[in-house]
Amino acid sequence: MARGRRIRARLRWSNLYTFGCLRPNISEEVPHPLQGPGYSRTVYCNQPQVHERRSLFYCKNNISTTKYNAIMFFPKALFEQFRRVANIYFLLAACLSASPISPFSALSMIAPLVFVVGLSMAKEALEDSRRFLQDVKVNRRKASLHRGNGVFGLRSWQKIMVGDIVKVEKDQFFPADLLLLSSSYEDGICYVETMNLDGETNLKLKRSLEATLSLDNDGAFKDFTGTIRCEDPNPNLYTFVGNFEYDRQVYPLDPGHILLRDSKLRNTEYVYGVVIFTGHDSKVMQNSTKSPSKRSTIEKKMDHIIYTLFTVLILISFISSIGFVVKTKYQAPDWWYLRPDDIEYQYDPRKIGLAGMSHLITALILYGYLIPISLYVSIEIVKVLQATFINQDLQMYDEDTGTPAEARTSNLNEELGQVDTILSDKTGTLTCNQMDFLKCSIAGTSYGVRSSEVELAAAKQMASDLDEEDSDLSNFPMQKKGNAPWENVRRDEEIELETVVTSKGGEDQRPSIKGFGFADSRLMDGNWSKDPNAAVILLFFRILAVCHTAIPELNEESDSCTYEAESPDEGAFLVAAREFGFEFYRRTQSTVVVRERLSASGQVVEREYKILNLLEFTSKRKRMSVIVRDEEGNIILLCKGADSIIFDRLSKNGKKYLDATSRHLNEYGEVGLRTLALAYRNLDEQEYSDWNDEFQKAKTTVGPVRDAMLEKVSDSMERELILVGATAVEDKLQKGVPQCIDKLAQAGLKIWVLTGDKMETAINIGFSCSLLRQGMKQICISTANSDSVINDGKEVIKDNILTQITNASQLMKLEKDPHAAFALIIDGKTLTYALEDDVKHQFLALAVECASVICCRVSPKQKALVTRLVKEGTGKTTLAIGDGANDVGMIQEADIGVGISGVEVMASDFSIAQFRFLERLLVVHGHWCYKRIAQMICYFFYKNIAFGLTIFYFEAFAGFSGQSVYDDWYMILFNVVLTSLPVISLGVFEQDVPSEVCLQFPALYQQGPKNLFFDWYRILGWMGNGLYSSLVIFFLVIIIFYDQAFRLNGQTADMAAVGTTMFTSIIWAVNCQIALTMSHFTWIQHLFVWGSIASWYLFLLLYGMLSPVYSKTAYQILVEVLAPAPIYWAATILVTVTCNLPYLAHISFQRCFNPMDHHIIQEIKYYKKDIEDQHMWTRERSKARQETKIGFTARVEAKIRQLKGRLQKKQSITGILSPL
Secondary structure, three states, rough: OOOHHOOOOOOOOHHOOOOOOOOHHHHOOOHHHHHHHHEEEEEOOOHHHHOOOOOHHHOOOOOOOOOOOOOOOOHHHHHHHHHHHHHHHHHHHHHHHOOOOOOHHHHHHHHHHHHHHHEEEEEEEHHHHHHHHHHHHHHHHHEEEEEEEEEEEEEHHHOOOOOEEEEEOOEEOOOEEEEEEOOOOOOOOOOOOOOOHHHHOOOOOEEHHHHOOOOOOOHHHHOOOEEEEEEEOOOOOOOOEEEEEEEOEEEEEEEHHHOOOOOOOEOOOOOEEEEEEOHOOHHHHHHOOOOOOOOHHHHHHHHHHHHHHHHHHHHHHHHHHHHHHHHHHHHHOOOOOHHOOOOOOOHHHHHHHHHEEEHHHHHHHHHHOOHHEEEEEHHHHHHHHHHHHHOOOOHHHHHOOOOEEEOOOOOOOOOHHHEEEEEEEEOOOOEEEEEEEEEEEEEEEEEEOOOOHHHHHHHHHHHHHHHHHHHHOOOOOOOOOHHHHHHHHHHHHHHHHHHHHHHHHHHHHOEEOOEOOOOOOOOOOHHHHHHHOHHHHHHHHHHHHHHHOOEEEEOOOOEEEEEOOHHHHHHHHHHHHHHHHHEEEEEOOOOEEOOOOOOOOOOEEEEEEEEEEEEOOOOOOEEEEEEEEOOOOOEEEEEEOOHHHHOEEEEEOOOOOOHHHHHHHHHHOOOOOEEEEHHHHHHHEHHHHHHHHHHHHHOOOOOHHHHHHHHHHHHOOOOOOEEEEEEEEEEEEEOOHHHHEEEEHOOOOEEEOOOOOOHHHHHHHHHHOOOOOOOOOOEEEOOHHHHHHHOOOHHHHHHHHHHHHHHHHHHHHHHOOOOOEEEEEEHHHHHHHHOOOOHHHHHHHHHHHEEOOOOOOOOOHHHHHHHHHHOOOOOOOEEEEEEEEEHHHHHOOOOEEEEEEOOHHHHOOEEEEOOOOHHHHHHHHHHHHHHHHHHHHHHHHHHHHHHHHHHHHHHHHHOOOOOOOOOOOHHHHHHHOOOHHHHHHHHHHHHOHHHHHHHHHHHHHOOOOOOOOOOHHHHHHHHHHHHHHHHHHHHHHHHHOOOOOOOOOOOOOOHHHHHHHHHHHHHHHHHHHHHHHOOOHHHHHHHHHHHHHHHHHHHHHHHHHHHHHHHHHHHHHHHHHHOHHHHHHHHHHHHHHHHHHHHHHHHHHHHHHHHHHHHHHHHHHOHHHHHHHHOOOOOOOOHHHOOOOOHHHHHHHHHHHHOOOOHHHHHHHHHHHOOO
């Protein structure tokens, strides 16, 4: 590439930056000693033929997040299927069905098993193929690769090898972990966005070695070779140790030279790099874990139920075998009609042991209908259909991006309804990485009339909730005259709320400008020049326009600039300055040009500032300063930073606006805005000259003390500042995030935030989305400082952390205020120790007692470890949600992983376009799916017990002979056709309440985490119902038919007639039972329930019409035998009513005397009380919220308590003064 491409980037940032681009002196560049295990990797740069040898062949660059592969699919998928104990039983039964002792044909046992297992495996293959296609999409991305002789060409990511030279252009992702060789900037620096890795939106500065700066075009790589010796693949994102051997010199490498896969090149035209780690060796993939096989809590519990049924099956099989042995040994020899002289071995009384064992196997197969083989396949079908409804829910469709919700696996649908803890990423998940300049404080005056999203949502919530408080407040004991103060308080609050809500309307009157949400006529359109403090306001605007490191890009058509800034905050400040009339227009190596509009007339003046020094922002310094010389020759230090840092550095005469500014900062923080303080300092020539000499001396110092000296010299300059004001920007939350968090909190869910961002940023977001609020007590667990971590031993640090945890626990126990709320905040460095075995349980015990938990500066591995700790430590269902590759580990570790349309979606179980859709996914679909699956499984066991036990009862009546009362076709069709569709419709369409009511009554969600519909009490209740029904069906039919005339000629019923009548009663009883179970009917449910009963009669009619060769004893059984007999119809009705009467009585009693939440809501909706009595409906809604200490609801309740306290205080003062 021609060197001309570098003209735009002539800025030598290494000369401008103080800390970020600081290069070691050549004399300091001592190679790293790479000895011992963990440092075996050798990379031969630009020598692909060397890496083709087996000894140096590293892993390919393709990645895979699938659960299966082509070779392992069948063995692994079969293993997954036969982890289900029922499938193991049916496999054994299918094998035994080929023997002569089987009561059924081999086909009737093998075919259902193959169908069930095959369908489940097909579903697994379909779902995993979606992950595979996502992997293919990533692996086939194109990158520019050196093909030889200085020629670069496109090649897919998966074909990139270790040692290859790659060219990456602006806004592209790095395809592998690279060593930076050069960039479009002459001094070889580049900007990198690592949001996918650590959640940080601030751009990181990377630098190349001085030795490779000349490799700045394609042709320069024609003869380039070099060798890298470095550490082996590991998950540490922030460390790297290696040496680069080039041109007979050895240069040490550090993390500042490395570009990590899945980070993005920003603000830099292009870079060249050499591949060090590929594919699963890259650091981001080292932080991920293999796709686990996840099973829902209900499915695991279902295994225990099947164990119980197996116990029952074995028990009754033993009883049957004992009965058979007794009958065979003592009675069978006297039954001459059985020809005891010519009998098979399984009935031979002389070989009673063998006969008993044979019958035991027969019984185990015969009573197998107690274990519902179709349960699994029915659940698979239901879950796929549930997932389809989730995918097609228009309420979770994002119109902006055209992205629907997607259930990438349907195995966990019901798990969505049992979540206890949500672990969320911050950047890109809660926020949308957009900052809006919203308010500011200048010279002690606050500007900006628009409200933040937090204010708007809180005001809306409070406006509705204050009305509900009227009735409660009216109960306060007060004198008549005492009403006035409360009315005044209420009036003040209503005016305040009205102001907040109506201020939103002003936003739409001006065109929307990205990064600028400010509105205040006092500062806009040059009106600020009329203000008495115009000089201070002017300085405020100039600090915004000059104190930064951004690069302007001029749009020649519109003659306006856009900015490439290191952070969204900085970009928002520059957009704000431009809108105020101070447009940052051009930057050279040593100057900044600003176009200033100083009056309402619109006249623009270009003003140039010479940059003398730039002391950039770091997380340790928490401030940024620039020293400039203006056109008048004045030297000024302009500074912006965290208020706690700036306020400590003010001069005595610089605190004029301190009190007012502090008050404004508190107000801004309370409504979730991110704040910075702005200050300045005038310098004289001699003062600056003396300081600059010290500064240059520190920069050229050799040795490890250089950084400390630079920090000391910089610190000495950033003193004696004069406060100008403060900014407040809104870290734009994703649409609906605060409301979603509030609703989830009302549903009783705990929310943890795990972010790679620094603590201050995470805390600000905590306030923005109401995970934190004013008055909440923050518990910060941290290591004292970096020096102590280095100097103290590991045990000392752990003891210190344990002490902090113990003290915090004691503080919470001693807290007497029932409304007190605690928030736990911990950083990644401390978390390293807190997650060790001897500390983690104390840490978890503290965390679960806190209202909210925020973990800052955590690595992807730590996110996964925290998720595992919560999942295993609490034993409750966890859900992890994130949007970046750094979230893959925790998404895979959690019981449920939700991705927000990013890299991690490949590894997630569900994907949604926005965080706000999580509310509907859990509170609506999760609630429905849990109840549907729970009721469906309970009903399945009920109907199979009711059916299976009748076979046992009849065998006892038939001398334990192994004879079934039912035709083989009846038994095959029972689960497959005659009772399958109603139960599937229950699992797919059942709704205890509509979706809008789920959202209005979030406490209904707690029915899932409390497991109210699938606890042992309910399971055993349904089993008991099945036992009762089986007794009624069998004995009532036997009693009716035993010695009664069945036909007109007085004949009694034969086994076929009794068995068919009994089976008809079962079909009616179980289908009527499911009709009573359903709360929500559509035409589909009616069709399936009543259609199943009708299909039984249709089958009997058609089956009876077949030749007796096929229909056997069922020939014309309906037309000629059953239909003409009134006793058949009477028995069917009597048995059906008797079976369902106890359940009907139970639900009637429960609804009248001990109703559940959804029963009350159903009744209100049925009688339309929600329309006729709005006050009652509102009151019931307010009750249907879990007590929470986070979210807007908690803020509103805290505000109302404050108002009540103020009222009581006024009443007490009035009471004291009234006697006077």
